[in-house]
Amino acid sequence: VSKAIGVLVMSYGTPESLGGVEAYYTHIRRGHPPTAGQLEDLTSRYRAIVGGVFPLRENTNRQVAALQRTLDELAGEGKFVCYQGLKHAAPYIEDGVAAMAASGITEAVGIVLTPQYSVMSVGGYMKRAKDEAAKHGIALAAIEEYHLHPELIDALSKRVTEGLERLGSDEAMVLFSAHSLPEKILEMNDPYPEQLLATSRAVAQAAGVERWQFTWQSAGQTGQPWLGPDILETIERLSQEGVKAMLVSPVGFVSDHLEVLYDIDIEAAKFAAERGVKLARIRMLNDDPQYMRAMADSVLAAAPERA
């Protein structure tokens, strides 16, 4: 039995290579393989971002290492041990929990790299983590959200200020964005839209930004309605209203990955350029020290008391 508290650090996961895209996509689709056309569409998006490499994987490794260092600094070395658990790729959430059990961990905290709660995102990660922890006799405390942590808000607001300077327009509109989800989450009273708005409002206030809107991005094609307006509709409407400069500020994403590097940097940027709109994006948090402190603080608050 280990005295250390395990920290299960969960994130989305990415394929390891272009050859792994089909298995990854099948996992996202809950075991239903994509059609050849869907697979080609996704593969071509991966090919288009920085030469077809998978930045999310290295990035997640760096984030987990940085969170470990931050916890060591705040709580002393050896108190917390971080394990990685991914939703759609190896090491899966279940692998992370099994690795904890193999090291004799009996108490753990689960945290997801995305700051806002939805039953379809964080709720799904936590259910899998708790089910697996129960099998191994591990008590796992779940951190559901940290979307208003002052260090997170400050880190994002600095990036908004820096992005606006880069854009160099006094008239720019800040577009806070996050991954859309199927509209049916509204019937479940899901806190996701409200928490995203709360983060956006706090960041706008901290950065002294008055011209801002919230918009969704990266909706899936499932035949069901997804939350809107989508970022492309928002750009279209604002451009018709005469807005010439926009700063996309993802607040539900924290890393450089496909939904940022493709959906914003390639797709939305091209769409904006065709309408004479100058579009920029804030730098993602990745392993930003303030973001790490926001997570480490949340882990300390959720961790069981030790004599």
Ligand code: FEC
């Ligand atoms: O860079 C990478 O390799 C991974 C980028 C990536 C991130 C991400 C984050 C979120 N997703 C969320 C929900 C859904 C729902 C569906 C869905 C589908 C996809 C597909 C790809 C994909 N997601 Fe994702 N998501 C990323 C990538 N996502 C690829 C499949 C093809 C496509 O539509 O583009 C629909 C599933 C279905 O078909 O039923 C729902 C949410 C997040 C943000 C929170 C989090 O990070 O967990 C919510 C990064």
